[in-house]
Amino acid sequence: MPEMKLPRLLIALVLLGMGPGLAQAQWIDYKTPGVPRLADGKPDLKARAPRTADGKTDFSGMWFANVPAKDYCRTADCIQEERMAGEQMNIGRKLPGGLPYTEWSKEQMKIRGRAGGRYDPHTYCKPPNFPRAWTLPQYLKIVQTPKEMVILHEFNAAYREIYMDGRPLPVDPNPTWNGYSIAHWDGDVLVIETNGIRDDMWLDIAGSPITESAKVTERLKRLNFGVMQVEVTVDDPKAYTKPWTVTLEMAVQVDTPMIEEICMDNEQDVKLYEQPDITGSN
Amino acid sequence: MATNKVALLIRALGGMLVATAALAHHSQSEFDFKLKVNVEGKVTKVDWRSPHARLYVDVVGEDGKVVNWDFELPSPTTMMRRGWKRDSLKPGDTITVTGARARNYPNIAYASTIKDARGKPMFTGVTPIYEPEKEAAPSAPDKKP
Numbered sequence: 001m002p003e004m005k006l007p008r009l010l011i012a013l014v015l016l017g018m019g020p021g022l023a024q025a026q027w028i029d030y031k032t033p034g035v036p037r038l039a040d041g042k043p044d045l046k047a048r049a050p051r052t053a054d055g056k057t058d059f060s061g062m063w064f065a066n067v068p069a070k071d072y073c074r075t076a077d078c079i080q081e082e083r084m085a086g087e088q089m090n091i092g093r094k095l096p097g098g099l100p101y102t103e104w105s106k107e108q109m110k111i112r113g114r115a116g117g118r119y120d121p122h123t124y125c126k127p128p129n130f131p132r133a134w135t136l137p138q139y140l141k142i143v144q145t146p147k148e149m150v151i152l153h154e155f156n157a158a159y160r161e162i163y164m165d166g167r168p169l170p171v172d173p174n175p176t177w178n179g180y181s182i183a184h185w186d187g188d189v190l191v192i193e194t195n196g197i198r199d200d201m202w203l204d205i206a207g208s209p210i211t212e213s214a215k216v217t218e219r220l221k222r223l224n225f226g227v228m229q230v231e232v233t234v235d236d237p238k239a240y241t242k243p244w245t246v247t248l249e250m251a252v253q254v255d256t257p258m259i260e261e262i263c264m265d266n267e268q269d270v271k272l273y274e275q276p277d278i279t280g281s282n
Numbered sequence: 283m284a285t286n287k288v289a290l291l292i293r294a295l296g297g298m299l300v301a302t303a304a305l306a307h308h309s310q311s312e313f314d315f316k317l318k319v320n321v322e323g324k325v326t327k328v329d330w331r332s333p334h335a336r337l338y339v340d341v342v343g344e345d346g347k348v349v350n351w352d353f354e355l356p357s358p359t360t361m362m363r364r365g366w367k368r369d370s371l372k373p374g375d376t377i378t379v380t381g382a383r384a385r386n387y388p389n390i391a392y393a394s395t396i397k398d399a400r401g402k403p404m405f406t407g408v409t410p411i412y413e414p415e416k417e418a419a420p421s422a423p424d425k426k427p
Contacts, residue, residue, distance in 0.1 A: 259359040261358075
């Protein structure tokens, strides 16, 4: 029947057209648009840092600590490989002499250290803070507009707002997990200032404190397409005898999406900390 | 002295983590990496949820009794980026799992390796990512618009 030829042809064309779409049906490795690429299709990580329409450095994109995957899966049959920033363990690891803890902090560190991860808010799936979120094994995504930067976090599908509209930091704010953040430009560097962080936060697994008295400054510098430096200064007179600064390095992540990771969905580790040791090995 | 004690605590915790290699949302001190587990059994369930996927395996003990082991896996997010799928392991699959036992609970462990019924290691390797050079050199100076 000649009248059937056209529909069949149409169906065939539609199916042909869907072919690549069907092959890309999973987003897990979907190619990120707008990425400078080399001839082989890999991202050109040494390309120049992108700029916004108004000429500012564009930090947009997904970011993760710049640590090689192979460092954490050395054996051939390892299944638990997870990339991890060393600063997740101890954020002051590269500082000569370590962090300048106050006497109060030293007491806190003893209690926290003795208990392993039992008292770490992160173990209980509570939100992290910045700078700690820069070091965690979940992706961050920066969405940048001229007047506001938003940082999304896979962990608990969270967000952080950084205002660039000229407002000052709040005075005597109600403390929150992320605190209150404003930013201004210093040339190509975005300078983020934060106050109003909660009083009971940890900066790392070792238990380094950060408190309500803290003012945090993060200087974001995108060295090229692939790498961003985050220079973190913490001025927290309750927890530290003097301000200290560490520089974290972040690597851009492309060709994969953000994946929500709701920690409370099936948290099963807290109970393991709360029972007596039955192994007799300690 | 107090500073030294804090430094020692940090070093001790750090050493433990280097030994355990991986890390997710907690310190992992709840597992004893000196107490190895090595069992063969049949998968009963894969619980594909955050913060850790969990693998349940029925194991027949020497006394003939069946014990259901609960193995902690990486997060589904990490596993998906490494090519795992929620149905990569199915109920009834015969596998051998090694790991580290929980200090405080029997039959709970942190999975280190999984082998299929033929003894072939499964889910090995690392996350395929594009890795910038560690000491990143800035690109050519940008031209101001």
